[in-house]
Amino acid sequence: MNPPAASPVVGSPLAAITCDHCAAPLSVPDDARFVICSHCGSRLEIQRSGGVACTHVLEKIDARTARVEHGLTELLIRERIDLLERQWAIRGGRHIDHSRDGGSVKPAAKPTIIGFIVVIAVGVTIANLAWQPGASPVGAILIASVFVVLAIVLGISDARRAAEFRRAEVRYLQARQTLLDQLKQTTM
Numbered sequence: 001m002n003p004p005a006a007s008p009v010v011g012s013p014l015a016a017i018t019c020d021h022c023a024a025p026l027s028v029p030d031d032a033r034f035v036i037c038s039h040c041g042s043r044l045e046i047q048r049s050g051g052v053a054c055t056h057v058l059e060k061i062d063a064r065t066a067r068v069e070h071g072l073t074e075l076l077i078r079e080r081i082d083l084l085e086r087q088w089a090i091r092g093g094r095h096i097d098h099s100r101d102g103g104s105v106k107p108a109a110k111p112t113i114i115g116f117i118v119v120i121a122v123g124v125t126i127a128n129l130a131w132q133p134g135a136s137p138v139g140a141i142l143i144a145s146v147f148v149v150l151a152i153v154l155g156i157s158d159a160r161r162a163a164e165f166r167r168a169e170v171r172y173l174q175a176r177q178t179l180l181d182q183l184k185q186t187t188m
């Protein structure tokens with residue numbers, strides 16, 4: 001257990017004790033044997049003899065340095081979170097399709113299926129228009145086949161994109177949570 005921190009004295013009759021390291025006047029409980037100087041962070045032993053008390057430095061805890069290091073760690077984590085969020089805003093922005101109302105739509109399986117149907121419908125319509133009654137159907141079948149292949153290729157590419165986005169999102173959220181946990185530890 002740490003000894004109680006001595007507070008600086010403001011016109012108190014207990015002002016007799018001063019820090020052995022920085023000479024700051026300290027207010028110390030009568031029965032205390034050890035205190036930490038609130039000015040310089042020195043760990044002090046109190047020695048009393050014949051009503052006179054004095055302090056001796058046991059070890060110096062650089063409280064100020066500890067505070068600064070603590071603050072730096074926190075700042076570093078906050079910077080990392082900020083960087084991660086900005087990177088995700090750019091990365092996620094590339095993956096997210098913006099809808100007409102200004103909102104964003106995550107790549108999902110639904111638009112993939114709709115796109116698939118639309119491409120095939122367009123292909124069938126064009127093939128139908130291209131086919132002359134009485135002519136060989138080979139040309140129309142070829143046109144329709146090209147659109148079916150196109151729909152499959154686009155569908156696979158969209159599904160891959162959606163899966164990649166979900167993986168990237170999970171990675172981002174995990175990394176962010178790790179940093180937030182670290183931040184919670186530094187501010188405790």
Ligand SMILES: [Zn+2]
Pocket residue numbers: 019020021022023024037038039040041042
């Ligand atoms: Zn001191």
